[in-house]
Amino acid sequence: MKIDVWVLGKMKNFAKIAEEYKKMLSRFVDIDLLELSHENIEDESLLKKDAVKVLKMLRDDDYLVLLDEHGTGYDSLSFANHLSELLREKKRIIYLVGGPMGADESLKARANERLSLSKMTLTHRLTVVVLLEQLFRSFKILNNERYHY
Template structure:
């Protein structure tokens, strides 16, 4: 099972440090990679920029990838149900790709390509925090899947 997290935009130092920490924790459970793509410079919400960012992400995807796009209107899970869902996906799919949009969100073409939309919270999170929260929840899910303690 391979998991890839594609994030549009470069992570700031605090987020990169947290991601590095979670990547170390996740490696015993799964092959995982965080890929940072350059976000298109725009001073405000710009449909052309969103389409360009989406195209960069789409160019990285393989047809066989199971794509989960983070979106505030996506399905929300508690930790136990997310772990159950992830466990099922790891049996059925060879690779899962999570996509975290940039500062201005995600173009509809990416949402249309997605196999599912996932919400981490009803609140809006920066892409910096979203990738950290996602990695933390993936780590927690794998602890649950492997019957290990996940509350600290």
């Protein structure tokens, strides 16, 4: 089982929290967090440059989940069950967190699914931490371990 979390931008002061979750997750799954440099975007037309870079990194059989406020939302139990299905069927799952201006339409088109963590807009750094927490919670649920801690 392999899960990658790619983020367009640097984690900065959130990196320590993300590393703690990666460490906790490592007993369940091989997980990597990749911080990708991104264009200093003030113009949405520059999103394409980031998209080209990401699309070149993807393999045809990668299952791409784009974090998107307009994506499908789950409660924790449903997310765990969905994750379980993906892990059985897919070689590598990639969760992609866009930069401050979101993601280009070409990434939305390539995504196998779009996932919303909240109806509220979250920064890319906070999105990564919430995603990692929910992945950890999902593995605890799937392993019949207590997950309210």
